[in-house]
Amino acid sequence: MIELRGLKKAFGAKVVLRGVDLTIPQGKTTCIIGKSGCGKSVLLKHIVRLLVPDEGIVVVDGRDISTIDREELFGLRQKIGYVFQGAALFDSLTVHDNVVISLVEHGEENRELLETAARKVLSAVGLLPDFSESGTPSYEREWALLKDKKPSDLSGGMRKRVGVARALVGTPDYIFYDEPTTGLDPVTSQQIDDLVESLATKMTVTSVVITHDMFSVFNIADHVVMLDGGKVQFEGTVPQLQASTDPVVVEFLARYVS
Ligand SMILES: Nc1ncnc2c1ncn2[C@@H]1O[C@H](COP(=O)(O)OP(=O)(O)OP(=O)(O)O)[C@@H](O)[C@H]1O
Ligand SMILES: [Mg+2]
Structure with missing residues (x-):
């Protein structure tokens, strides 16, 4: 559970x-809404300690994160997958390298382990067939086509999925999505909503979704x-x-539901 x-x-x-009190319930999907610039992204960044509060905890x-050391901070960020606003992939890195970057940054060098991790999460977000099919000719064909692509080779919806895959790589207990459907067409938005929902159920992950999309809220929020x-x-x-x-x-x- 997360408490502010x-x-x-x-x-x-x-x-x-100005004094936010909030409990994010375990195992549920929480949607955070509010006008542009009201502090939604700032709020979420405090939970992974990308920002430090002036006051409050x-x-x-059960752990006050203001007192954690470097190693615990890595643990916290493994526990919380973060899909940043605008996907924020590294343009110069391949899909494979984007997805495993947090493991590499923490010193993981075993190529086989990194590749398996990438396959698992890319399967989980639907960019590859089910991971149980890994090794079959059709899975290997799709893997070969995907792994070396650059973000610029992907559609907006695919980039979001890669962003979600990257957030999943540490098998997090929590996943934060900052505006996952902004800029996507309605059909692709619905697919991303479905992904958010299916990850919440299949992986019993606690989800926090910042969104302007009230249809998403009605679809996915507990x-x-x-x-x-x-x-x-x-x-x-x-x-x-309502x-x-x-x-x-x-x-x-009235403004956001037309
Ligand atoms: N690092 C920073 N330095 C200075 N000001 C900042 C910083 N981060 C955010 N702000 C300001 O804090 C306010 C809240 O920003 P935030 O990004 O949380 O808004 P938001 O609710 O996520 O908006 P949007 O829906 O447009 O994404 C804005 O006025 C923003 O300019
Ligand atoms: Mg924002």
Whole structure:
């Protein structure tokens, strides 16, 4: 379980988080919504310690992460897969190398182990046949076609999948998606939503999804959190969100659900 207590963050004079209290329930899919620039990405970055709060604490699985050392930080980042806004793949690296980068950065050099890890996660995100078919001619053919591709050779939907595969490589307990469907057409968006849902069920991973896409929210969320003015404005289920009479929520929904 992840808990945020009294989280505050400013960048110079710009106050972004003004005291966020939040619990991310285990085994569920939590969607974080809110206007552009309200601090959704900033919030998520605090949980993996890419940002450090001015005040408040972040507790992951019972551990206050403000006191962890380098090795524990690596452990935390293995435990939490992060799909960054805009996929953020390395353009100069192949699909294989993009996917295993966190293992390589941690000193893993065994090529066979890296390749197996890449195959497993690329199968899990549907870019390759099921991993149990590894070794069959059709699997090997698809692997040979995919592994050396560069991000620029891939469609937007495929790039998102590679980003998800990279986040899965440490077999995380949590996976964070920052706007996974932004910029994708409705059909591809639905496929990514389906992937998010299937990973949540198959791998019993706790998912946190930042999104502007209210159809995604209605599709995948067990739990919805709306940020506004640097605080949690709403927290509850999709039916509770839809029934909310809070003017801020009502206005937001009117704008984002057409
Ligand atoms: N490293 C940083 N330095 C200075 N300001 C920052 C930094 N990161 C974020 N901000 C500012 O904090 C505010 C919140 O940013 P954040 O990226 O969390 O918004 P968001 O809710 O994710 O928006 P969007 O929906 O557009 O992605 C913005 O005004 C942004 O400019
Ligand atoms: Mg953002």
